[in-house]
Amino acid sequence: MSKEVSIEVDGKGVKVQDGITIKKALEMTGYKVAKYPEKGSLFAPCEIGGCWSCAVEVDKELKPACVTFVKDGLRIGTSLPEGHVPKRIVHSFSGHTVGGVGTPWWLKGSHGYIEAACFAAGCNLCCPQCQNWETTYRGKGKAFTPKEAAETMTSTRSEFGVDRMAISGGESTLNRRWLVEYVRELKGLNPDPDARIHVDTNASILTRDYIDELVDAGMADIGPDLKGYYPETFMRIAAIEDKGLAERYLNTAWDAAKYLIDRYKDRVFIGIGIPYNKELISVHEIGLIGERLYEIDPEVQVCVLDYRPEFKRLDLVKPGYEEMVEIHKILKGKGLKAVICQTQHGHIGPEL
Numbered sequence: 001m002s003k004e005v006s007i008e009v010d011g012k013g014v015k016v017q018d019g020i021t022i023k024k025a026l027e028m029t030g031y032k033v034a035k036y037p038e039k040g041s042l043f044a045p046c047e048i049g050g051c052w053s054c055a056v057e058v059d060k061e062l063k064p065a066c067v068t069f070v071k072d073g074l075r076i077g078t079s080l081p082e083g084h085v086p087k088r089i090v091h092s093f094s095g096h097t098v099g100g101v102g103t104p105w106w107l108k109g110s111h112g113y114i115e116a117a118c119f120a121a122g123c124n125l126c127c128p129q130c131q132n133w134e135t136t137y138r139g140k141g142k143a144f145t146p147k148e149a150a151e152t153m154t155s156t157r158s159e160f161g162v163d164r165m166a167i168s169g170g171e172s173t174l175n176r177r178w179l180v181e182y183v184r185e186l187k188g189l190n191p192d193p194d195a196r197i198h199v200d201t202n203a204s205i206l207t208r209d210y211i212d213e214l215v216d217a218g219m220a221d222i223g224p225d226l227k228g229y230y231p232e233t234f235m236r237i238a239a240i241e242d243k244g245l246a247e248r249y250l251n252t253a254w255d256a257a258k259y260l261i262d263r264y265k266d267r268v269f270i271g272i273g274i275p276y277n278k279e280l281i282s283v284h285e286i287g288l289i290g291e292r293l294y295e296i297d298p299e300v301q302v303c304v305l306d307y308r309p310e311f312k313r314l315d316l317v318k319p320g321y322e323e324m325v326e327i328h329k330i331l332k333g334k335g336l337k338a339v340i341c342q343t344q345h346g347h348i349g350p351e352l
């Protein structure tokens with residue numbers, strides 16, 4: 001039988017098994033832990049210590065509950081004090097030559113650096129073919145405050161001589177308070193009209209009020225991903241086994257795309273991302289996505305990403321150039337005007 005330790009949770013003494021995480025201890029003492037942000041629950045979407053959405057106060061210090069272990073005498077506070085400074089792990093601030101799905105297509109062929117980017121650790125999805133897995137699942141590294149990250153991004157912008165500043169991941173939106181404050185700080189440090197703050201996201205928790213907050217804070221470009229038309233496809237691509245949760249994520253992403261276009265099309269550049277690999281999504285379904293996007297806005301930029309073998313799906317075969325040309329034709333055939341496809345030979349632009 002393993003040893004028990006005494007800890008204090010929100011002022012109440014409890015005994016829990018030694019060697020478990022604070023998240024586990026909270027669950028065992030009746031706290032609700034959720035994979036979708038909900039009032040009254042501890043939001044723990046990544047569980048690798050990357051996003052710090054699950055942060056609690058441990059002996060007056062902010063710590064991620066999913067990777068911090070209990071020990072005798074620990075005092076945990078689950079309600080963070082008003083005005084606390086959020087943190088999350090962000091990696092790899094650097095210049096980038098390709099851009100993300102929220103980068104306007106006409107910049108993608110430019111030579112040299114298009115934007116400065118950084119990558120937030122942690123994701124709520126578990127895509128076995130994750131294209132950014134090395135940064136997504138790196139739960140170690142510096143946990144930045146929004147101000148520190150904004151200062152680092154501002155100097156990266158200046159170092160690479162660009163105007164666009166992107167945050168990707170992992171999933172950039174997981175720690176809402178952190179991201180909104182980061183965008184606000186970054187805008188404050190880059191008040192010139194050329195500066196563009198770009199958020200790349202799977203959009204699965206990007207609710208309408210969250211979008212409003214990001215736009216108010218200064219976000220100028222966004223690249224939401226739509227990982228399927230059917231929840232079953234989303235479940236396969238994102239390795240989410242809970243169908244109810246997958247539907248919630250997918251519906252939120254589609255609603256975010258529509259809301260962004262309906263409300264902010266004149267203020268924010270929007271580029272929609274769609275994954276393609278025949279093992280993951282059918283050509284027919286790509287057509288259905290195209291039809292639905294056409295109904296929302298025929299002019300919206302749609303960028304198809306050719307999913308290559310990565311991470312746990314090294315068995316995948318990267319779609320060939322001709323296959324991507326076919327996908328391009330299908331989406332154009334649905335009436336979409338600005339379709340671009342990522343291929344082994346660079347991007348196919350809206351005009352073939």
Ligand code: FES
Nearest residue numbers: 046047049052066
């Ligand atoms: S859920 Fe704990 S750090 Fe992301």
